[in-house]
Amino acid sequence: MIYPENLEILIEFLSEVPGISERAAERAVLQLSKLPQERRRIVVNALKELEELKPCKECGLPSKEELCYVCTDPERDRKTVLVVEQPRDAVSIEKLGEYKGLYHVLGGVISPLEDISPEDLNIENLFKRIRKRSIEKVIIAVNPTVEGEATAKFLTDRLTKLGVKVYRIGYGIPYGGTIDSSDELTLRKALEDMKLISGGE
């Protein structure tokens, strides 16, 4: 072992993140260790906050409080919910600064191959929210993959029965592409081109 044990653990965890190799993780940790003490303290405090993060009770976005900053923002359009697979998708959309409704994080997509069924995802909660909060418009923004399309279909069928308008984005994103890897222009276009797929008069 070259590094102190906890640093080895940190490198190991970081290298488990998709897209980060062990060498990149090692470089990142070494780089942080070279920071002046004051800045290192900021990093340590930020990491400590990770411990307090939990999914928002309403939408599933990571939050320190019971409800996240989106759910508690009085300026938001509370009749519209945009459904994403993962929090990072919501972050990508949020960065555009155009969407003003609420979010709902599924935590993945339905995948029979990987044995992921609707019950394994944050789906029932979405239907509950719609009934309880009188949501009128749901925008499905799962990734355009085989599993994503199957999930969108499942959601649309159920949402139609709940009497809400269902929209779908993703027409700007190439098939198999993902929201969080799309550039800003593509994502902006995908949002602009959202299409009503069910519930319209």
Ligand SMILES: [Zn+2]
């Ligand atoms: Zn929330």
